[in-house]
Amino acid sequence: MSATYRVAVRALCDFTAREGDLDHRFTPAPSAREGMEGHTLVASRRGDDYLAELSLSGVYEEDGFAGLTVTGRADGFDPTANRLEEVKTHRGRLERMADNQRALHWAQVKVYGALLCAERRLERVTLSLVYLEIASGKETLISQDATADELQAFFAEQCQRFLAWAQQEADHRQRRDSALQCLRFPHASFRPGQRELAEDVYKATRTGRCLLAQAPTGIGKTLATLFPMLTAMPRQPLDRIAFLTMKTPGRRLALDALATLRGRRDTVEAQPLRVLELVARDKACEYPDRACHGESCPLAAGFYDRLPAAREAAVAQQWLDRDALRDVALAHDVCPYYLGQELARWADVIVGDVNHWFDSHALLHGLAQANDWRTGVLVDEAHNLVERARGMYSAELDQQRFNRGRRAAPKALARPLERLARQWQAVFKEAGAEEAGEPGKPTYHLLTTLPDKLVSAAQQVGAAITDHLGEHPEDASLELQALLFEALAFCRLAERFGEHSLCDLTRYGRGRAVLGLRNLIPADFLAPRFHTARSSVLFSATLSPAHYYRDLLGLPDNTVWREVASPFAARQLEVHIRRDISTRFRDRDASIEPIVATLAAQYQRRPGHYLAFFSSFAYLEAALMRFREVHPAVPVFSQTRGMPEAQREAFLARFTPGGKGIGFAVLGGAFAEGIDLPGDRLIGAFVATLGLPPFNDFNEALKARLTARFGQGDDYAYRIPGMIKVVQAAGRVIRSPDDEGVVVLMDDRFAQTGVRALLPSWWQLGSHASR
Template structure:
């Protein structure tokens, strides 16, 4: 909902979501079509209608200052029939009554708007349900007079109007307050004002901005403050602060609290009229993980929509809704915290959550922004990780063993469709030919020439069969059926959009065990529409060089700006040395162990203290650490281990005490290579014994070839740039503040090459080891 020129504006769908939902939350198995499938379904239905059929018909109307607008799916003037099209899978009998009531509410509101606009006395209203698996339509219709529809429309508007007026008052109070927002510290840190100015300009010019800003200048508050300042001046409806990891959410919430969004009763501070919501994963918010999401199983789902209005009102009154506060409100009103958070995302000014909430195919925030026409501004923290995160969002893989096991225990109705999948999988393995020879014990890998169409077809039929089966057996079904169905649906949806941005591969682990992967290589094709839909977007990180790499692979608009914030650190703070007499290439690693140990021990003797040493693999790390302990037992050493649990990670970091001494061994690109803060003498140096290059394997070679074909920079984009981003991130652990001093030793002769040095920070003064 937005307010403009003294009028409140709301979309038809948002209006009905607010006024027409009642009863239980019911999330029993209801696999919904993808957005692409939904669009295709609407096109299919419109194509079946005759000439003169008006598809995607814009309609609007008003009631006492409330403007309601939307697009009706279709209208046939000759039959005077208005249609609302809903795509689905499986048996319609599974649809909850309150969901059907919501659909009727939507078509009745559209009917009222149509009758008012075209001066109709009556109209036929139809709900058209299209089964995307079969293409079969099920139509439900009713005749309605204009007077009946006008009364229904006015009733919905009256139910919403008090909320709309409250929201308008909140928007005005929020904007008035943000006009007076001041920076919460006496002065900006070096570089922080430059960062803030760039963020404000991006919002003012409605552009995307890539901003590379060094660690330690306060990027979180340096981006939130200017964007909040721009909010009333640029008419922004919402801000989303998107993070890669949970600690990033906490930093954003802490910054918002310093800006007054939380208030403090303890210190007599009033809370700003700014609603802040923390979105968390369903698995972390669920109060009853042993129960399914419907009223018959979960007490927080029973009567959810009946209790939602009071919970929603209490939540927006509270305003500060981090995970703990949201849970408190939800449990006080006996509703599910996760789904209350999903509802409140529509009504909060600033949302803090993971990047998948906007960039994933089913991202909640993107969907709301599109449905409600938000002027949305995005802040993406640690944006150097977005390429790999987005690749994962638009990739899928299937394990042959899972489907074979299910086939052996399947109910009779699913034996044939599962058998078809098993046979097509076996045929695919045979057609791929003999497994290429590789290292003993390693799986055989090959890139397929294209999609395995027959396997995809079998998976589509299986998905339809499982959907029907679960519809007929809503309780007591094997959870594995749902897991395999979701996997098959995800794979088939990505197959529908397969192109040169992705590849399909086959990994053979042994007889009867292979994995088929559909892997995204260039997320730009999926992300470009997401960036275009935002009013402005700021991607910030300490490592966003070179700009063209991120522009190309993320699909940023051509007009996107680039900013490199001057480092507040000087070359005197960080001694950077290249140990060019050592090669860490795979073939040279055995020979490199002794000289690396000598380098570590020599630096430690010269300046005892806490150091981090990064390696390309656990095997390499373990070999060097074993030799260090053998040759220099007096030097304390501890190591990251495979599959380290959170308590073990905390213990690893706890060894870096102020005034402490020793060397912690870690893997580059792992948990300790970014996102940790060891200021002062908790860490005085780092050794990086690798360029961080991805392995030269068939997958990365295929990635290189694809990126070379598309961008002409295959080697840089597949290997060199991603590797050196990891190096710079790891090096950034050493200098965390203006008083820090430290040493960085880059161990590999390739660090001396010109094209490698050009990708390292300009403020580093590179010296050679003697």
């Protein structure tokens, strides 16, 4: 090795000191905020000489190894008492803490002790584990004296356990970077537009900037983003690349591209690149009917004892998509999901959902912060990130779930639950929602302020349930746990409530109401995520206007926007605008006849497969019924409400080469983006809507908030989101340089200058516009 290998104290001890079962039974634990406040409280109780958050580091050297650098921050050191403290917050009785958890805590404080003695040339030190019970504020100190020699021996033992792995990791990094220095594009030539995109990604990665890249479908965006970032990886150097997707098909495309770049797995020519696919817990679980602990699940029993062998086998295999990871896990009798969580620490490229970086509890973002990774982030179909992020930073309190939890709660929790019930009624009264309304017709109420008294009552309920279950874990029913988790999530977001969010109440009938904290501007939450990444590349076929994404996602000021020229010629796509049709809500009934006539005329002119998109199922069903009445000979099929996956697959299976028929679908739904029907499987699309969100109290409040913040409320709340859906739906038609087809936009507003500016620049609207 030419340089030392760096590892954090926590990561070192996680690797060397964990043993026994995996145990994810519900145990009340402090939140991250409570943990930080607990550390601050302990420090405030110490003397003026107390050193909190003390940075320590040291190097372990051994023959044949350049060195292992261990770094971290000790929670506190009292030089007067010569006492080094490791602070851990907890809830409930301390004796319930697992032995292996306590062993991990002792390992950490001993390693810090060794580093402290070496740095300050101490002969001995008192080591203390400070356990702070959050509810009572009571400290329990467990202390032992240790000599510098004893601590150095312990430090050396941990380093020796980690040394072989560190050497392996350093060697792998060197081989990986050497291979990537010579990485070549896997095809004889780039597709039109592909090289341009790849060059922009490479420049952004090399300069550590954020890139917004709008590139048309069909040029191979996945390969054009992965290849340059991998090429830049050793030159930056990057520690990890995260390829983040919105849906499962995006992961599959990324894995296919990575397989092409790596080369065949069964040959020596394959790149030494570790690729990991992360999947959701419910999809990876082998025993969904079992609880996640050693007494219930055989893959949790002895998990940490078998983890080292499983980890070794996994990194040796290198290619770890869902199936390969499962094979390794089951071969070593460990849980596939938690093996994947562990391997996220050691993979070079991680492919997974966007929540792994952008969610409030994101795994990859947390690892990047803890280990100071230089991470390259690629976000596919990034036009969806605004809505996905809004969902990540929104929360609800469901009155029906509260009532179920209340019925299942022990009597000891009656008072805080009753207090919360009274606050529900107070919110109803203040919002004017005391009457339940007609069954099946929910009433919506926008609250002008956050109901602080209800939030306070929810916080008290969360604390009461947590404290009770800390003492009585046998009372942890599913209903009570669900109420607790919902209350905690709601209260965490309430603490950060501001101009980026609003509060609303939807009442569905007697005994059922939902109080929502709705995020409107995810920028305030996402900006730190982009700051953590060394470089971020967001790409999609629809990423304009750039200022919309810069503002709502909180992108850095130096973000670069690029539009890759389309490889498609205007002659490939006829674009017609029906200026004589209005799809405004008041004109829906009158629009049915001309829409049906337009569909039939185009189909008769050129029979084949088409998709017709509508703004709602009600609109779709009205048009479909009339079309069947007037043109019974034309094959038609339709998307339905709540369509299960098997029926969605059957819908897409209708689009066979050389087939004929019109599929009716909802704009923004499952068939409006992310599906690939090349050639004559799809030769045209009709869009009978601008895709504008409905005009209602919520969207008007969103508009007002966006106007106040950015001055463009109407565009940001209505026009731009609607046109993104339209362009995505129309983009299903031309998928390759050989495709030809037609798009018919049915609404007079498509002819407006501001709307036309949001359509792809390569479309020639004027020459094909119909009056």
